[in-house]
Amino acid sequence: MHFTLHVTADCNMRCSYCYSPLKNRSEMSDETLSNTLDFASTLSPENTGIIFFGGEPLLKRKLIEYAVDECKKRKDKHGYNYHFKITTNGMLLDDCFLEFAEVNRVIVALSFDGVKNAHDACRSDLAGSGTFEKTKEAAILLLKYQPFASVLMTLNPETIEYYFESVEFLHKLGFRYIIASMNYAGSWQDKHLKVLKREYKKLAAWYERSTIAEKKFYFSPFEMKIASHIKGEEYKCFRCALGKKQVSIGPDGTIYPCVQFVKDGISNKDYSIGHVKTGFDGNKRNKFYKLSQKTDDECEKCALKVRCNNSCSCLNWQTTGKFHKVSDFLCEHERILFPIVDKTAEKLYRLKTPMFIQKHYNPEYPLLSLIDESL
Amino acid sequence: MKRKRIKYYKVPLYNAQKEFLAKKDVLGKYIPVSWSKNSVITAVLSAILIGGYGSKLDAQLNDNVKKEDLKEGKKQLDQNKAVNLFPPLFEHGEGKGAIGCIVTAPPVFISEADAREIIEEECRKAGLTFDKHDFEVKDVAVRERNERLIEVYVNEKEGKEKNKKLTEEDKKRLEWYIERMQGKMLKLDGYNSKIGFGYEFISNEEYNDVDSMRDENDKLDLVEMSTVTEFNMKKAGQKLRNVLRKNGKFPSVVFYDPLVNMLDDLGVKKDLSWADRRKITGEKSRNLLRAQVLDFIDWYKTNNLDGK
Ligand code: SF4
Ligand code: SF4
Numbered sequence: 222m223h224f225t226l227h228v229t230a231d232c233n234m235r236c237s238y239c240y241s242p243l244k245n246r247s248e249m250s251d252e253t254l255s256n257t258l259d260f261a262s263t264l265s266p267e268n269t270g271i272i273f274f275g276g277e278p279l280l281k282r283k284l285i286e287y288a289v290d291e292c293k294k295r296k297d298k299h300g301y302n303y304h305f306k307i308t309t310n311g312m313l314l315d316d317c318f319l320e321f322a323e324v325n326r327v328i329v330a331l332s333f334d335g336v337k338n339a340h341d342a343c344r345s346d347l348a349g350s351g352t353f354e355k356t357k358e359a360a361i362l363l364l365k366y367q368p369f370a371s372v373l374m375t376l377n378p379e380t381i382e383y384y385f386e387s388v389e390f391l392h393k394l395g396f397r398y399i400i401a402s403m404n405y406a407g408s409w410q411d412k413h414l415k416v417l418k419r420e421y422k423k424l425a426a427w428y429e430r431s432t433i434a435e436k437k438f439y440f441s442p443f444e445m446k447i448a449s450h451i452k453g454e455e456y457k458c459f460r461c462a463l464g465k466k467q468v469s470i471g472p473d474g475t476i477y478p479c480v481q482f483v484k485d486g487i488s489n490k491d492y493s494i495g496h497v498k499t500g501f502d503g504n505k506r507n508k509f510y511k512l513s514q515k516t517d518d519e520c521e522k523c524a525l526k527v528r529c530n531n532s533c534s535c536l537n538w539q540t541t542g543k544f545h546k547v548s549d550f551l552c553e554h555e556r557i558l559f560p561i562v563d564k565t566a567e568k569l570y571r572l573k574t575p576m577f578i579q580k581h582y583n584p585e586y587p588l589l590s591l592i593d594e595s596l
Numbered sequence: 597m598k599r600k601r602i603k604y605y606k607v608p609l610y611n612a613q614k615e616f617l618a619k620k621d622v623l624g625k626y627i628p629v630s631w632s633k634n635s636v637i638t639a640v641l642s643a644i645l646i647g648g649y650g651s652k653l654d655a656q657l658n659d660n661v662k663k664e665d666l667k668e669g670k671k672q673l674d675q676n677k678a679v680n681l682f683p684p685l686f687e688h689g690e691g692k693g694a695i696g697c698i699v700t701a702p703p704v705f706i707s708e709a710d711a712r713e714i715i716e717e718e719c720r721k722a723g724l725t726f727d728k729h730d731f732e733v734k735d736v737a738v739r740e741r742n743e744r745l746i747e748v749y750v751n752e753k754e755g756k757e758k759n760k761k762l763t764e765e766d767k768k769r770l771e772w773y774i775e776r777m778q779g780k781m782l783k784l785d786g787y788n789s790k791i792g793f794g795y796e797f798i799s800n801e802e803y804n805d806v807d808s809m810r811d812e813n814d815k816l817d818l819v820e821m822s823t824v825t826e827f828n829m830k831k832a833g834q835k836l837r838n839v840l841r842k843n844g845k846f847p848s849v850v851f852y853d854p855l856v857n858m859l860d861d862l863g864v865k866k867d868l869s870w871a872d873r874r875k876i877t878g879e880k881s882r883n884l885l886r887a888q889v890l891d892f893i894d895w896y897k898t899n900n901l902d903g904k
Contacts, residue, residue, distance in 0.1 A: 266745065300744040411597055435628045453612045454690075523601035552599040563608040570610035578626040582616045585640075592637050593630065 223270035223467035224261045226254070226288070228281040230472060230485045233312050234352060237343045238377060238404045240539070241276050242485045247472040248281060253497065254288055257470050260497040262301045270467070272306045273327075274480065279313035289325045308332065308373065310344070311359030312352065319366040330371040330400075331356070331363055335387020339380040357394070364395040371398035378404075378413045384420035389427060392438055400441045405540045409550040418557045425565040432569055435576045437590055446562040449528035451581050456528070463513035463534045463544070464494050464506050474498060478509050479535035509534075515545035519552070529555045682841045686891035689854020689884035691829030703827070703855040704877040706885060711797040712785060714882060715851060718889040719795075722896065726786030731794060733846050736782040736839060738805040749773045780805060782836075784848055794848035796840075797885075798832055803853075806832040829853050849892050854884035 230246040232239070249257075261269050271292065273285050285307070292303040305327040314329070322329055333356050334340040341351025363370050372391050376384055384401075391399055421442075428443050449456045464478035471477060471486035474497040482492040494509060495501040513534035520531045530536075531547045540548035569577035580586050616622060624641070631637045693703030706714075716726060753770040755762065762770070787794035798806055833852035840848050856877045 299748045409597065414597065435630050450608050450610070451613045451616075453614065517599070519599045519601050522603075524605035525602055547599060549597045549599050553597055556600070556602065559605070563610075567609045573626050575626040575628040575631075579623070579628060579631075582611075582613050583623050584613075589631070589637055589640060592640060593634060 222261070222265040222268075223272060224257065225272040225274045225467065225469040225480055226257060226278075227274050227276070227469060227471050227480075227483045227486060228254075228278050228284055229276040230483075231280055232275060232277040232310070233280060233347060234277065234310050235345055235347060235349070237345075238375060238407060240406070240481060240484070242488070244485065246276065247486045249284060249470075249472040249474075251284065251287060253472070253474040254284060255291060256474055256497045258288065258291055258295065260500065262295055262299070262303075266299070266301045269301060269303045270306070271303055272308070274308055274469070277310055277312070278307055279309050279318065282313070282318065285327075286321065289321075289327065293325075304328075306330065310352070311356045311363070312346070314359040314363060316362070319362065323366055328370070329363055329367055330373055331360055332373045332375070333357075333360055333391065334374050334376075334380065336383050336390045339383035339387045342380045343375070343377055360391075360394055360396070368395070369397060371400050372396040373400045373402070376401060376403050378407045378409050381413055381416050381420060384417070385423035385427065388424060388440065392431075392436075397437055398439045402441075403550070403554060405536055405548055405551055407550075409553075414553055414557065417554065418561075421558060421561045425561050429565055429569060432577050432580075433572075433574055437576075437593070442558060443562050443565070445530075446528065446559060447566045447581055450563070450566070463510050465510060468494070470497060476501065478506070478513075481535045481539045509544070512544040517545050517547050520547065525555060525559060528559070531555070682837075682847055683849040683892055683895050685830070685833045685837050685850055685852070686888040686895070687830060688887040688891070689830075689852075689856065689881070691827065691831075691833065691852050691855050693827050693855040693857050703857045704874055704881055705800045705855070706853050706878075706881055708785070708797065708799050708801070710882065711799065711851070711853070711885060714886055715795060715797060715889050716786060718886060718893060722893045724788065724793075724893075724896065726788050726795070728787040728789055729785065731784045731787035733782045733784060733840075733843075735845070736843055738780050738782045738802075745777045746774055749777065784846065787846075787848075792847065794846055796836065796848055796850050798829055798836065798850065798852045800827065800853060803827055803829065803832055806836050827853075827855060829855055851885060851888050851892075854881050854888075856881045856884070 226249065229248045230241050231248065232241060232246075258271075261271065269292075271288065273281075273288070275281075278285060289305060292301070292305075295301045296303065305325065306329075307322075307327055308330045309332070311331050311333070314331075319329070321327070332344075334344055337351070337353040340353045340356065344352050344356070346352050346355075360372070374387060374391065388399055388401065424440070424443070428440060431438060467479070469477040469480050469483050471483045471493075473486055475486065475490065475493045476495040476497065477483050477489070477492055478494055482489055492509070493502070494506040513532070516526070517531060517537075520526050520529065523529070530551065534544040536551065537546055537548070538544050540551070566577070566581075579589065583589065627638070627641065631641070712729075719725065749770050753762065753767060753774070782796070784794035784796050829852040833850045837850045840846060840850070
């Protein structure tokens with residue numbers, strides 16, 4: 222099971238689309254952290270995933286080091302197993318932390334929106350200046366230590382015209398794992414959809430070219446959609462299991478079903494599903510889970526129902542206030558993306574492009590790819 | 597901008613993984629140029645190809661083994677040939693379902709006793725009998741004993757770990773943990789000691805053990821705590837088969853509970869009583885298990901294991 226620890230709601234940046242409120246920014250104490258580890262370790266002693274999240278988690282570097290140390294002690298004493306991840310904006314990323322991450326196997330993911338025009342439009346520092354240059358430096362440093370690090374890009378209506386350019390830029394910079402997420406809560410309008418479609422077409426051509434050229438990369442929107450057809454039944458495992466496979470822990474130890482619900486860690490307690498000290502509130506947890514398993518009426522009869530991203534309760538709640546009701550933009554986005562991705566995959570399949578075949582059909586692709594990279 | 601369902605979406609013209617891998621030696625045909633220059637990759641890839649991906653591919657690989665064996669002469673197809681051949685998982689029934697507080701369409705389970713009756717009856721007709729039951733496979737653990745965690749949980753239960761008073765619930769939980777951490781060896785439901793061949797049926801009682809077995813092919817699985825227990829019998833069957841095949845000493849066929857869900861399958865006939873649903877669904881489940889056994893018998897005869 223995975224536990225996303227919101228170690229602080231505070232941040233050293235001010236992104237325009239951030240969902241962490243500016244007021245009441247609380248922090249996690251050593252004691253809450255220790256209780257969280259007790260709770261998490263008892264729930265899944267053999268494989269506990271700890272994700273340090275924020276705000277900006279590196280503002281609480283000492284706490285992170287303390288957490289990793291505590292886990293080590295628990296591992297030695299009880300045989301528990303942990304793995305760690307951190308999502309950072311990169312402002313405080315330095316050799317010292319990356320060395321610590323290397324020794325303790327903390328996987329670092331960097332939030333970086335791509336080219337300067339896209340990144341600086343939304344991601345500014347406390348003074349309101351763009352953070353592109355600093356983030357780029359952090360990216361280069363990160364890739365030196367973790368060549369397989371993921372980059373997380375957020376797509377906004379105002380910057381959607383740079384989508385393709387940004388993906389290409391991040392890939393050239395050295396990122397192989399590009400996780401692109403739409404800011405579904407943004408003010409999307411019809412005019413943006415046209416641009417989005419154009420950008421996806423450019424990305425499709427890039428995906429095709431790069432695959433034929435045997436470049437190795439993971440570009441989440443395309444890979445997920447292709448997997449939704451190729452994996453068939455198994456793909457259902459990727460679908461939302463709200464509050465079951467992973468939970469978020471707020472700075473004061475309150476448990477939430479997913480990241481979006483934490484907010485400042487204080488004002489959204491209606492959505493809490495327990496506390497690390499007292500455990501899960503089973504009724505609430507199941508109530509939310511049950512709600513998350515409902516399907517939007519419109520989707521119920523849709524031919525894309527099973528493959529579509531309509532089941533993310535966290536996203537649905539953020540945009541429509543209901544766990545199962547999808548937003549208009551999400552639906553439009555899916556209807557634009559599917560035909561473009563399927564057409565690309567059909568072509569690569571028809572050509573029996575070796576990298577496409579191995580990447581999508583060989584269950585051991587990650588292992589083979591790793592060997593290829595490391596030799 | 598609005599939500600708008602799509603009435604029709606054409607099935608994409610690229611294979612699903614299962615269909616694709618069912619084609620003979622298909623992955624070996626499409627190797628990226630950069631990989632083919634890398635001797636380590638090609639070695640690993642060939643090992644993977646020989647290791648097999650799923651029942652269908654395995655069945656083909658087994659075919660190859662059979663042809664080689666035949667070339668070497670009939671005498672090699674003696675008692676030991678069962679060791680060289682390993683039956684695939686015969687897939688009938690999805691084997692998926694869930695039970696728990698929020699499940700509305702529970703599956704009907706086949707009991708161990710019923711399953712044994714079906715399996716042994718069909719095998720007997722094909723001349724295959726099993727002289728041993730609950731035959732312990734000494735070196736295949738369905739649960740590894742975890743000394744360290746046993747110690748931790750025992751200490752905690754006895755109040756040595758923390759200075760807190762344990763509630764009855766805490767104690768029950770700890771007892772459950774302690775029980776889970778004890779080792780357990782696999783016991784085959786039936787075994788023919790003359791030809792050295794057995795069978796194992798995965799029932800709902802055994803599911804958790806098999807599901808948590810470690811198979812090198814497994815990716816890291818997330819451990820999930822929930823008031824709902826979900827089953828994927830087919831996957832568990834495949835896992836157990838892989839473990840037994842790798843172990844190699846006890847060739848066996850694995851059957852799994854097909855798990856037909858009461859509502860899913862009879863959704864249209866809403867007026868049926870639960871008892872009727874249970875009866876019809878149970879019958880359907882047993883027929884699916886029988887189909888697995890009949891496929892196995894075909895395989896058994898095709899591979900001359902019956903000595904004819
Ligand atoms: S870096 Fe992340 S947490 Fe900080 S303001 Fe930006 S989106 Fe919010
Ligand atoms: S495409 Fe739209 S209507 Fe269809 S399943 Fe997705 S969100 Fe629902």
